[in-house]
Amino acid sequence: MPSRRVFIVEDSPVIRSNLIDTLEELAPVTVVGWAERKSEAVQWLRGHEQEWDLLVIDxxxxxxxxxxxxxxxxxxxxxxxxxxxxxxxxxxxxxKCIELGADAVFDKSNEIDQLIAYCGSTESTANGSTAHS
Incomplete structure (x- = not known):
């Protein structure tokens, strides 16, 4: 399975580092970049529209x-x-996230396994957005 290109928007260096390590180890993903601020994330996304497959946002x-x-x-x-x-x-x-276009929402404290599963899913409409409502 080809690797999904992931861009992460997370301001905590510890969480971001752990998330990158976990996702790259346990899911078929390659982290292509990250941002700590909304402005940085938006600027990167606008300049790299074809260079990512999945956005993970805090x-x-x-x-x-x-x-x-x-x-x-x-x-x-x-x-x-x-x-x-x-x-x-x-x-x-x-x-609110779903209304703004999120495909899924996961809780950091107890849904990391679901996020990993979503990252590895070949389904373009995995159930994360509705399964956790």
Whole structure:
């Protein structure tokens, strides 16, 4: 299976490093870049529209919000997926993320296995977005 190209939007260096290591070890992914701020993420995404397959976004960033990143990539090609990976995956936040175009929402504290499974899924519409509502 070809490797999915993943871009990560996460401001915690420890979490970001662990996430990159975990995803690259356990899922067929290659992390192509990362950003700590909304502005950095949006700028990278606009300049590299064809160079990613999956976007993994935290909600709270050093500057701006992951919600703004979701909104900025809402008109992406259908094969490009965006998921939220947050400690604050409440029912309301999950719904807001889905409204803004997230394909799935995962809780950092207890849904890492589901995120890994999603990354390895060949289904373009994995159930993460509705299974956790």
């Amino acid at each position: 909600i709270f960033l050093k500057e701006g919000s992951g919600l703004g990143v979701l909104e900025a990539c809402k008109e992406r090609a259908p094969e490009r997926k965006a998921v939220v990976f947050s400690n604050y995956a409440t029912v309301d936040l999950r719904q």
